[in-house]
Each structure stands twice: as C-alpha cells, then as structure tokens.
Amino acid sequence: MLLTASFVVTGRSEEVDLPAKDKFHLFLLVGQSNMAGRGKVTPDDKVANPKVLMLNQQGKWVPAVDPMHFDKPKMVGVGLGRTFGLEVSKSNPDITIGLIPCAVGGSPIKSWEPGAWDAPTKTHPYDDAMKRAHQALQSGKLVGILWHQGESDSGPGKAEIYDQKLQELIARFRNELDADDVPFIIGQLGQFEESPWNESKKQVDLAHQNIAKMDGHVVFVQSDGLTHKGDKVHFNAESYREFGKRYAKAYLELTNKSSAK
Structure with a gap:
C-alpha cells in the first residue's frame, strides 16, 4: 500500500508516494559540518529524484535536494548525502531511499550523548537525531548510519578519549x-x-580505522585525493559528491558481503 506525503517545491503543492515500509530504506546522517555539507550548490543539486527522499526540518518527506541540512542555515550547502542516496538507489530500483539529515556543524562527540546541549546551534544533537529517526521509522526501516565527525575532537584532552566515546556512541545508536x-x-x-x-x-x-577493523558492521571510507573549498576545513562540492560515491560503494560492498554469507 502506498502512503502519501505532502510537500512544497518552488512554491507548488505536490504529492510524493511513499512505498511500503519494507521498500523504504532509511539512512541516518550524523556528525558535524562535513556531514552536513558546506559545498556550493548548483542547479543540478536541486533536481528531484522520486526514489531519493529526505526528512526535512519540519518532519516531512520531500525530494532530497541540496542543501539537505539545516544546522546552520547561512552556511549549509552540498554534502555527501544526496549523492550517496542516488548511488544506492541505482543499485536497487525496487526501493526508495529515505535520508534523515541530523548533522550539527562544530559538534564534538560529547554533544552526541543523551541530554547534551550544543550552544552555538541551540540544539540537542543526539536527542534531536533520535526524535527524527523514530519519526522516520514510522514510514520505513533503518538500513544504515552515516557518520563524519572528529575535527572538533582533534585536540589535547579530547583525542585521547575519542576511541572510547565513539564505541559508546555506536552502541548507543544501535541500542x-x-x-x-x-x-x-x-x-x-x-x-x-x-x-x-x-x-x-x-x-x-586511528580510532576511526580501528573500530572498523574490530566491528564487522562498521566500514571506514578514505578521503584520499579529496580537496577543500579554500578554508582548509570543509570539502568542496565536487569532493563531497565523490565522498558520497565512496560511502555508497562501501555500504553496498558490506551489505552484498553480508547477504552472500
């Protein structure tokens, strides 16, 4: 049975049909600004694909177009999420992809704990993400969690405990x-x-790489060859799109390997 969700694109009221729950594959997008995306948006980034949707800030399913995130409205732009969704969609025409944008720029890993407050964005990163995830799960099934974070923890006193914090975070998401x-x-x-x-x-x-080696359901995606947009921190739009392809390749390889067992 198809479920119908309403949304507005360029001022026009439109309809999108949601597939059956088992055909609606959901991905949670979490982390900080390089997951949210800070690349320059072009007209192509706003082309809708009926097979790739996102949960917008208002909790409505709409076409996945950039910018997808809303953590810092004046800064958000192209990220890796939309390309990831398009690539995974190509691998299976029978499913619809649902992306759940929840990244928060500048958030250290301690912000991704229950009750934690991120003062710059006036949000509760973990609590807000869980609320959105549970809302999305009413319509589909979670099949992947995408994480890009660590810049804010790359300093003395934080990096030393990052490995433990990340393991706890993954366990918390799964539970x-x-x-x-x-x-x-x-x-x-x-x-x-x-x-x-x-x-x-x-x-x-090293923490990122080690946990991927220890946990068969975790995959590490390299950033070799990707470039920044001029600020030495954020990838440029082209690199975000390439990163999205790499995330998709890693996800598909992992799931194909699991299904072959």
Whole structure:
C-alpha cells in the first residue's frame, strides 16, 4: 500500500508516494559540518529524484535536494548525502531511499550523548537525531548510519578519549534504534596539504580505522585525493559528491558481503 506525503517545491503543492515500509530504506546522517555539507550548490543539486527522499526540518518527506541540512542555515550547502542516496538507489530500483539529515556543524562527540546541549546551534544533537529517526521509522526501516565527525575532537584532552566515546556512541545508536546489524559508515577526516594533521587528529583517525577493523558492521571510507573549498576545513562540492560515491560503494560492498554469507 502506498502512503502519501505532502510537500512544497518552488512554491507548488505536490504529492510524493511513499512505498511500503519494507521498500523504504532509511539512512541516518550524523556528525558535524562535513556531514552536513558546506559545498556550493548548483542547479543540478536541486533536481528531484522520486526514489531519493529526505526528512526535512519540519518532519516531512520531500525530494532530497541540496542543501539537505539545516544546522546552520547561512552556511549549509552540498554534502555527501544526496549523492550517496542516488548511488544506492541505482543499485536497487525496487526501493526508495529515505535520508534523515541530523548533522550539527562544530559538534564534538560529547554533544552526541543523551541530554547534551550544543550552544552555538541551540540544539540537542543526539536527542534531536533520535526524535527524527523514530519519526522516520514510522514510514520505513533503518538500513544504515552515516557518520563524519572528529575535527572538533582533534585536540589535547579530547583525542585521547575519542576511541572510547565513539564505541559508546555506536552502541548507543544501535541500542536506541534496535539496529545491532545495521552498517555504520565512517568517513575519514579531510587530508589537506595546506593543513597537516597534528598528533591529535592522527589519534582520531586511528580510532576511526580501528573500530572498523574490530566491528564487522562498521566500514571506514578514505578521503584520499579529496580537496577543500579554500578554508582548509570543509570539502568542496565536487569532493563531497565523490565522498558520497565512496560511502555508497562501501555500504553496498558490506551489505552484498553480508547477504552472500
């Protein structure tokens, strides 16, 4: 049975048909600004695809067009999420992709704990994400969690405990969302020649890689060759799109391997 959701695009009231719950595959997008996206938006980034939807700020299912996130309205732009959704959709024409944007720019990992408050955005990153996720789960099933975060923890006193914090975060997501076997995809921090990594950033990177080696449902996606938009922090739009393809490839390889067992 098809469910109908209303949305507005360029001032016009339109309808989108949601598929049966088991055909609506949901992905949670969490982390900080490089998950939210800060790339320059072009007209192509606003082309709707009926097979790739997103849960907007108002909790409505709408076409996944950039900018998808709303953490910092004056800064948001192209991210990796939309390309990820399009790539995964190509692999299975029988499903519809539902993206749940929840990233918060500048948020350290301690913000992703129950009750934690992010003062710059006046949000509760973890609590808000869980509320949106549970709302989305009324319409579909969670099949993946995409994570890109760590820049805000790449400093003394934070990097040393990042590994433990990340393991706790993954366990918390899985427990809260009943998602023990759901793939958790981690993207590598930006590797920019103009901004060499300090020891703390190397430690965060090592935590990302190690947990992927220890947990068969976690995948690490490299950022080799990707470039920044001029600020030495955020990827440019082209790199976000490439990163989205890499996330999708990693997800598909993991799920294909699991289904082959």
